Structures are given as C-alpha cells and as structure tokens.
Amino acid sequence: MENIENSKISRWVAAIERARPGSKNQKKLSYLIRLATRPKRSRPSVNIDKLEKLAKENDSIIIPGKVLGAGRISKKLNICAVDFTSSAIEKLKGSGCRIVSIEDAIKDKASRIII
Numbered sequence: 001m002e003n004i005e006n007s008k009i010s011r012w013v014a015a016i017e018r019a020r021p022g023s024k025n026q027k028k029l030s031y032l033i034r035l036a037t038r039p040k041r042s043r044p045s046v047n048i049d050k051l052e053k054l055a056k057e058n059d060s061i062i063i064p065g066k067v068l069g070a071g072r073i074s075k076k077l078n079i080c081a082v083d084f085t086s087s088a089i090e091k092l093k094g095s096g097c098r099i100v101s102i103e104d105a106i107k108d109k110a111s112r113i114i115i
Contacts, residue, residue, distance in 0.1 A: 008082055012036050012064075015102045028113065029106070035064035035115065036082055043082065044115035048073045048091055051114065060111035062102075073097065080105035 013033055020029050035044060046063050049071025055061055060078040067079065069087030076096040084092075084099070092099065105111050 009036055012082060012102050016106065019103070019106045025106075025109070032062065032064050032113065035113075046081075046114055047071050048088060051075075051077065051079070054114055055112075060100075060105060060108040062105045062111050062113050064113065064115065067092070078105070078108070078111075080111075 013036065016029050016033050016036075020026060023029060044063065044065035045068055046065065047068045047070040051061065051067075052071060052073045052075065055075060055077050057075045058077070059075075061080070063079065063081035065081065066083040067081045067085065067088040069085045069091055073091060073095045076098075077092075078098045078100050079092060080100050080102050089099065
C-alpha cells in the first residue's frame with residue numbers, strides 16, 4: 001500500500017515540476033508540492049460537504065490530499081486530488097463532477113486549492 005501511495009505522490013510532484021518552469025503560478029505550484037509531500041498523516045483531508053460549502057458551480061479544485069465521502073454535493077466541479085475514498089468517488093460522479101488529472105488541473109489557471 002505504501003508503494004502505491006508513493007507512486008501517486010511521485011506522479012503529482014513530477015507533473016507539477018514539469019509545469020513550473022516559466023509558469024506565472026510558481027508560488028501556487030511550490031505550495032502544492034509542499035502540501036502533497038507531507039507525511040500521509042499530515043496531508044489535508046477534505047470532506048465532500050466542505051467542497052459543497054466552499055466551491056462554486058463548475059469550479060476547478062485541487063486537493064493535495066484525500067477527498068473523503070462525508071456529506072452531500074449538488075454542484076458540478078472539476079476535482080483533482082492525490083486520493084479519493086470509494087464513497088467520495090461515487091458521490092462526486094453521481095452529482096456530475098469530473099475527476100481530472102493534476103496536469104489538467106494545473107493548466108486551468110482558475111483552479112483553486114482547498115485544504
């Protein structure tokens with residue numbers, strides 16, 4: 001299980017590093033790397049109800065941690081996270097949300113980080 005987690009983080013960091021040169025969002029990308037490479041217990045976990053409260057319809061959201069399935073969501077969002085629980089994936093897809101790759105989330109200049 002540890003190797004799977006490490007490979008997810010490695011892919012995230014590699015994608016962010018590729019996007020950093022020449023990017024206007026240097027600080028944002030450095031912040032994402034710092035959050036995503038924390039020890040697993042220190043990484044942010046976000047419940048779906050927090051997304052419902054903080055995000056607007058069609059927002060692009062980056063979560064440098066895990067999305068948990070507590071709560072309900074009625075908005076359609078584009079979400080990128082290091083990991084998702086199975087119940088979170090089920091609820092997000094059921095409400096019409098798209099789960100996107102870190103590369104796609106970085107390309108969207110309007111994407112927001114929620115921790």
